[in-house]
Amino acid sequence: MEDKTILCIGAGYVGGPTMAMIAAKCPDYTVLIVDINEERINAWNSDTLPIYEPGLDDVVKKARGRNLFFSTDIVGGIKKAGIIFVSVNTPTKDFGAGAGKAADLQYWEKTARSIVEHSEGNKIVIEKSTLPVRTAEAMHRILNANTKGLHFEVLSNPEFLAEGTAVKDLENPDRVLIGAMTTERGQEALKKIVAIYENWVSRDKIKTTNVWSSELTKLVSNAMLAQRISSVNSLSALCEKTDADIQEVSEAMGLDSRIGSKFLKAGVGFGGSCFKKDILNLVYLCEHYNLPEVARYWEQVVFMNEFQERRFVGKIIQKMFNTVSDKRIAIFGFAFKADTGDTRESPAIYISKWLLEEKAKIAIYDPKATKNAKLELSGIEGNIEYCDCPYEAAKGAHAIAVLTDWNEFKTYDYLKIFNEMEKPAFLFDGRNVLDHKKLFSIGFNVFPLGKPELSHLDDGN
DSSP states (O other): OGGGEEEEEOOSTTHHHHHHHHHHHOTTSEEEEEOSOHHHHHHHTSSSOSSOOTTHHHHHHHHBTTTEEEESOHHHHHHHOSEEEEOOOOOBOOSSTTTTTSBOOHHHHHHHHHHHHHOOSOEEEEEOSOOOTTHHHHHHHHHTTOSSOOOEEEEEOOOOOOTTSHHHHHHSOSOEEEEEOSSHHHHHHHHHHHHHHTTTSOGGGEEEEEHHHHHHHHHHHHHHHHHHHHHHHHHHHHHHHHTOOHHHHHHHHHTSTTTOSTTOOOOSOOOSSSHHHHHHHHHHHHHHTTOHHHHHHHHHHHHHHHHHHHHHHHHHHHHTTTOOTTOEEEEEOOSSSTTOOOOTTOHHHHHHHHHHHTTOEEEEEOTTTHHHHHHHTTTOOSEEEEOSSHHHHHTTOSEEEEOSOOGGGGGSOHHHHHHTSOSSOEEEESSOOSOHHHHHHHTOEEEESSSOOBOOOSSOO
């Protein structure tokens, strides 16, 4: 049966883990994942997956070769499948109308036209990529403008995965959201997709809406989460001026059940593939519908994120006697968050570039993201060293900048690190993950975010 064959076009951070979980939980379905990137597909078929996600290896190995298959045969997959998930890249446009804010839908439209060209029967097509509101309507028109007499039903099923916990999020989600057309055919298709998730998700956690509500929910969910991060980061600047402690403030504030504690942790800024892109998409949408005040409100969330990154670099320069020229700075962490190798929009990218512009020498160590760090900084001029261990990165360094909240950073021998650094030794904790008092007692000059500094210097720096 075609409805028992699922195709996912796009084998990235969303498509790969999501389809692997569906295959593992739904052994009576055949799940095909296709991508034009042969190197990526080869990695999915190997012992070294193209992305790092705790628990993902076990899920893939459970189903791969049984009912989970990775391939570059997009045409063959389209012909076989009755249900097609579209999980292609939708980056922010860098050209033309809406440049810098609107989503670039060229890959999405090419995929839609490819589905039309190679389909031999009716299909259910599901948006898995983050797309602007009412994109499903445009996809529906493209698909159903075919001359083959075929019918395509378009649904929205956005992902709400947090990198680093994606497998847990898939196995036990807060909710699964599925949006469909309100037509009879749309509701029939909806039931088929609900039935897939009911194999392991309780029905009360499967939220069904119209397709437009589903699309918008994805955008505003990410916008709200990013807003919380930017809000607490804005307060970290005030805490440093008043000698308040941002951790104490956010913990006390988070005890209010109306606010809650999630996403109230100060840091150097949010990153990842979704937050910035989705907020700018929301801004563009508000501008399109002539809501400039709403657009400016959400755009400020992105501005605050950039402010926090620049403020962190400014602090490094100021505290290190107003120059980092020819000084070695060890970068601890390049991924945008712990437990992932993903570096997309990571604050470390911008912080590293600004430090290089100031003629600093940077030595980068990350447990999982070194390969991606090299890609992010390829073509950037300056003195960059990629290290295999933190002790190598810190040897001879004037400062350490902690940019990712990896738990392993807490376990290092900082006395050993201190002894091999230039003096005075500086440590800038951009994630507030280390024991600052202990570091200070070793001899470090410690500068957290949103907390009082611990400095041995007497000259006000």
